[in-house]
Amino acid sequence: xxxxxxxxxxxxxxxxxxxxxxxxxxxxxxxxxxxxxxxxxxxxxxxxxxxxxxxxxxxxxxxxxxxxxxxxxxxxxxxxxxxxxxxxxxxxxxxxxxxxxxxxxxxxxxxxxxxxxxxxxxxxxxxxxxxxxxxxxxxxxxxxxxxxxxxxxxxxxxxxxxxxxxxxxxxxxxxxxxxxxxxxxxxxxxxxxxxxxxxxxxxxxxxxxxxxxxxxxxxxxxxxxxxxxxxxxxxxxxxxxxxxxxxxxxxxxxxxxxxxxxxxxxxxxxxxxxxxxxxxxxxxxxxxxxxxxxxxxxxxxxxxxxxxxxxxxxxxxxxxxxxxxxxxxxxxxxxxxxxxxxxxxxxxxxxxxxxxxxxxxxxxxxxxxxxxxxxxxxxxxxxxxxxxxxxxxxxxxxxxxxxxxxxxxxxxxxxxxxxxxxxxxxxxxxxxxxxx
Amino acid sequence: xxxxxxxxxxxxxxxxxxxxxxxxxxxxxxxxxxxxxxxxxxxxxxxxxxxxxxxxxxxxxxxxxxxxxxxxxxxxxxxxxxxxxxxxxxxxxxxxxxxxxxxxxxxxxxxxxxxxxxxxxxxxxxxxxxxxxxxxxxxxxxxxxxxxxxxxxxxxxxxxxxxxxxxxxxxxxxxxxxxxxxxxxxxxxxxxxxxxxxxxxxxxxxxxxxxxxxxxxxxxxxxxxxxxxxxxxxxxxxxxxxxxxxxxxxxxxxxxxxxxxxxxxxxxxxxxxxxxxxxxxxxxxxxxxxxxxxxxxxxxxxxxxxxxxxxxxxx
Numbered sequence: 052x053x054x055x056x057x058x059x060x061x062x063x064x065x066x067x068x069x070x071x072x073x074x075x076x077x078x079x080x081x082x083x084x085x086x087x088x089x090x091x092x093x094x095x096x097x098x099x100x101x102x103x104x105x106x107x108x109x110x111x112x113x114x115x116x117x118x119x120x121x122x123x124x125x126x127x128x129x130x131x132x133x134x135x136x137x138x139x140x141x142x143x144x145x146x147x148x149x150x151x152x153x154x155x156x157x158x159x160x161x162x163x164x165x166x167x168x169x170x171x172x173x174x175x176x177x178x179x180x181x182x183x184x185x186x187x188x189x190x191x192x193x194x195x196x197x198x199x200x201x202x203x204x205x206x207x208x209x210x211x212x213x214x215x216x217x218x219x220x221x222x223x224x225x226x227x228x229x230x231x232x233x234x235x236x237x238x239x240x241x242x243x244x245x246x247x248x249x250x251x252x253x254x255x256x257x258x259x260x261x262x263x264x265x266x267x268x269x270x271x272x273x274x275x276x277x278x279x280x281x282x283x284x285x286x287x288x289x290x291x292x293x294x295x296x297x298x299x300x301x302x303x304x305x306x307x308x309x310x311x312x313x314x315x316x317x318x319x320x321x322x323x324x325x326x327x328x329x330x331x332x333x334x335x336x337x338x339x340x341x342x343x344x345x346x347x348x349x350x351x352x353x354x355x356x357x358x359x360x361x362x363x364x365x366x367x368x369x370x371x372x373x374x375x376x377x378x379x380x381x382x383x384x385x386x387x388x389x390x391x392x393x394x395x396x397x398x399x400x401x402x403x404x405x406x407x408x409x410x411x412x413x414x415x416x417x418x419x420x421x422x423x424x425x426x427x428x429x430x431x432x433x434x435x436x437x438x439x440x441x442x443x444x445x446x447x448x449x450x451x452x453x454x455x456x457x458x459x460x461x462x463x464x465x466x467x468x469x470x471x472x473x474x475x476x477x478x479x480x481x482x483x484x485x486x487x
Numbered sequence: 488x489x490x491x492x493x494x495x496x497x498x499x500x501x502x503x504x505x506x507x508x509x510x511x512x513x514x515x516x517x518x519x520x521x522x523x524x525x526x527x528x529x530x531x532x533x534x535x536x537x538x539x540x541x542x543x544x545x546x547x548x549x550x551x552x553x554x555x556x557x558x559x560x561x562x563x564x565x566x567x568x569x570x571x572x573x574x575x576x577x578x579x580x581x582x583x584x585x586x587x588x589x590x591x592x593x594x595x596x597x598x599x600x601x602x603x604x605x606x607x608x609x610x611x612x613x614x615x616x617x618x619x620x621x622x623x624x625x626x627x628x629x630x631x632x633x634x635x636x637x638x639x640x641x642x643x644x645x646x647x648x649x650x651x652x653x654x655x656x657x658x659x660x661x662x663x664x665x666x667x668x669x670x671x672x673x674x675x676x677x678x679x680x681x682x683x684x685x686x687x688x689x690x691x692x693x694x695x696x697x698x699x700x701x702x703x704x705x706x707x708x709x710x711x712x713x714x715x716x717x718x719x720x721x722x723x724x725x726x727x728x729x730x731x732x733x734x735x736x737x738x739x740x741x742x743x744x745x746x747x748x749x750x751x752x753x754x755x756x757x758x759x760x761x762x763x764x765x766x767x768x769x770x771x772x773x774x775x776x777x778x779x780x781x782x783x784x785x786x787x788x789x790x791x792x793x794x795x796x797x798x799x800x801x802x
Binding site for chain 1: 527528531532534535538539541542545548549552555556559562563568573576577580581583584587588590591594595597598601604605608633636637639640642643644645726728730731764765766776781
């Protein structure tokens with residue numbers, strides 16, 4: 052069977068008249084033919100086995116195919132005869148090889164093909180007017196496409212592009228790309244952000260203790276609630292009362308020492324002096340005053356503070372300290388004395404220390420990077436120049452080559468250009484070597 | 488082709504025979520060289536007569552085929568297909584089918600005979616005291632090529648399905664490759680990379696489910712690998728006939744593992760063109776990053792060395 056069937060069929064005839072020509076063994080199976088021509092006394096050689104195997108397999112494949120085709124045809128024939136009532140007399144004569152487009156219609160799965168075929172046939176026979184013949188013919192020619200020989204390539208996936216390579220290179224690209232001015236700007240900006248680092252190392256002054264704050268808030272809340280009721284009654288409210296109320300409560304709690312350590316020390320130092328001077332100079336005269344002083348000393352420090360109208364003892368402490376330091380009496384206290392009991396402060400300090408180290412490192416790294424980038428930029432510049440110079444040289448080389456082909460000696464101008472390009476390149480190479 | 492799996496696969500158990508081993512087990516290793524010689528001679532004789540029988544059968548059938556083609560022509564010339572012709576055609580077809588069956592049967596017998604002779608020859612080679620020869624690369628390559636060409640052809644009878652290990656049909660899950668069978672083995676090389684190599688089964692341990700396989704390429708040192716079953720893919724033991732068993736071939740664009748020409752390694756490839764004739768090879772496109780589209784130009788690889796790609800999507 053050599054693939055050229057006599058598949059001329061009428062529209063109504065489902066038979067395919069397949070070409071069942073057997074293998075021409077003289078042409079296709081030379082070894083087989085040779086063995087056949089041997090006499091009875093001869094035999095097959097051991098070394099011939101592989102070749103004869105191939106020949107026999109060709110024959111076997113042919114026989115197997117023929118068997119399948121025949122079976123298929125038989126099936127069609129049987130089905131056709133059963134439905135023969137519907138068949139219209141043939142309208143066209145078609146000689147041997149009129150429709151070479153459909154020669155390979157054979158060997159389809161027996162159950163699949165005939166049913167298709169019959170739909171086609173009956174459809175045309177009953178409903179299609181002659182005008183649609185062309186169409187039906189077309190559909191017929193399309194029909195043999197799902198061919199037995201081609202294993203039903205229904206939904207073939209598109210050849211997937213092997214993209215792994217490009218993916219890899221794009222992922223690597225950023226690491227190899229040239230350094231641009233934008234990159235430099237970014238680095239500079241990064242450095243600038245570190246200027247604000249000091250901000251994070253400040254310790255905010257200690258405020259009100261949270262219990263006090265909360266108490267105040269609670270009280271305020273309650274007062275508000277209360278005032279709502281009282282508002283209804285007399286429309287007068289007194290929100291300020293909260294802090295005063297609290298303060299009065301507070302003062303009664305720690306009556307003894309509203310002043311800081313420094314204030315107390317200072318005062319006590321002054322008091323002692325006060326005591327000493329009158330004794331030296333005018334002991335007797337000042338006695339009553341002394342008395343009164345004693346009296347005043349006897350009053351509670353709290354009362355004293357009130358009398359002196361000192362305001363916030365904390366601020367006083369600070370002012371005193373500043374004054375003392377300015378006067379040079381007290382040494383500058385660099386590391387503000389930390390309250391050892393203040394765990395929040397402790398934590399804050401340790402975190403700040405960590406932050407400091409990290410910032411330091413970041414600044415160093417950024418600076419290093421910046422320097423490297425700058426160097427690299429310079430190198431890039433040189434490389435660009437080199438590339439330009441290279442292309443110049445290539446250009447002049449090409450020119451010279453062309454001139455040579457035309458059997459012309461290059462002009463002086465051209466020669467100069469070449470020499471200059473070469474020199475330039477050498478210069479660039481030197482600078483690169485120096486830089487590297 | 489009617490040869491059963493047993494006759495094609497069951498090599499002699501006592502010794503690992505070389506190549507695929509479709510030997511009948513009566514070939515004992517003790518048989519002397521001389522007796523093997525005689526057996527081969529007898530078989531060759533039988534083969535000779537089988538070939539003649541085939542031709543007789545073919546000549547007989549030829550008449551009928553000529554008849555059919557004549558009838559076809561006549562039917563096409565006449566405008567009407569009469570019931571007479573239909574009946575006649577049926578008869579002719581029936582005869583032709585019987586002829587074809589008979590012819591195929593004889594051909595199968597002849598081919599079986601060839602396999603048998605080859606098996607005896609293989610065993611004789613083993614009996615000789617010479618150990619397995621170490622081949623030069625060129626010799627090895629041509630031997631592998633020859634192995635592929637002479638892989639038996641499977642032609643299904645009507646209504647028959649291609650068996651496992653015929654062309655693209657994968658083996659049963661519980662299939663165990665026999666000693667001497669060629670397989671693709673996933674082997675970790677010294678540099679840690681995993682490759683599918685062509686190997687020959689040495690033993691299989693049922694207790695551990697592990698194979699011992701030898702690298703087919705002896706040049707690289709006699710390497711023996713112990714591998715779990717998962718890392719072994721048996722090669723087909725039949726070629727599929729594209730004309731009768733297209734379902735046993737990998738369709739176009741299938742991702743497969745194929746033996747790269749002139750190597751003993753399997754690489755990922757796409758089927759470019761399945762074979763058209765029994766002796767044809769696949770045309771495949773190997774994944775190759777040195778080409779702009781990621782695939783090599785079409786290369787020919789025999790059916791024997793194209794297997795299903797197991798590692799589908801790693802991503």
